[in-house]
Amino acid sequence: MEIEDNEMCFACGKDNPIGLKLDFELKDDVVKTTFTPQEVHQGFMGITHGGLLSTLLDEVMANLLYLQNFKAVTAKMEVKFRQPASIGDELTISGWIKREKKQTVNTAAKIVNPKQEKVAEAEAVFIKQNS
Template sequence: MNTNTEDRNQHCFACGPKNPIGLKLTFREENDTYVARFTPGPEHQSYDGVMHGGLVSTLLDEIMGGYLYSKGLYAVTAKLEVRFRAPTPIGRELKIQGRIVGQKRTMYEMAGEISLPDGTVTAEGKAILAIV
């Protein structure tokens, strides 16, 4: 196991720059919201032209958990709920957003969403994350 802190999480499927098949997400904070942009390709689809629901869920999980990680908190997802509101298309830029909704001791309630450039929300997420 590599303990070099510079190499930590470099192979994360969602954000690791060294993962050859990863999504390579990058993030920024905007007004208490964590934001990433991603354009899915044909390798991310289920049905023709539609992003796989498991990967949609991955984007939501990552934006919510990643926000806490950016604050110096190491958290794991205890519960994840995804509401698919519309098909998430392949080949269109997605805006992924996450924010903190509440906190009770070491548990954080998070919310996230994926939207298209025209503002259409394709998926919403709610999660409970536990600080470890």
Template sequence: MPKGLSPEDNWCFACGPANPIGLKLSFSEEGEKVKARFRVKPEHQGWPGLIHGGLLATLCDEAMAQWLWRRGFVAYTGELRVRFRKEVAVGEEVLVEAWLKERKRALFLLIAQVLNTAGQVVVVAEGKFLLKKR
């Protein structure tokens, strides 16, 4: 949490506990990856019975941002490429994880993926993040 910001002040749509309509993702670290579990609710659907693709992209973007934040980097998404491989149904629990692929000075290239309960990769994303200028 940034200095001077309490959990009650965190309104982030993806991870903020103060946001009443947020996803409330809670990340942990496992080796060089960050991970979070997410259960798809009816209000998360696009097509009937399936999660909205934009929310899957949000899960990936947040996981990559969390990887950076937990290592003390303040960086912003410059580009996000998402590949959807399989549908995710309402009621399913998924695992999102992210890790660093490469760093070039102020540019970070990260990978994120979403897995279903069978361990199948349903989404893969690649993000380019730019360090915030001081």
């Protein structure tokens, strides 16, 4: 499978009209982005949908690899939800590499709220794709 970016990614694609349009910054081997969920992103009233939080975690880990010139796709991801994320709160999402092997990369990520409380965290295994 060839991995190609056409700017339509739901999370970071600039051409996706319903996308989240996330911007990522890589600094000191950690990638970060921010996102402020709106009412259309809720599950229960006033609470960000857990599937969206999972998407944010996956995307920050994927972009961590992309920004470091890895071509890789998510093979497995485990998410732990720590507390609800309120609609309207700016969330900070961070990701980093835990370990690199010949064919895989193990990553981790977290989401914190404005009080720096952990909302959710994840670990994932990405499979490297042939260049």
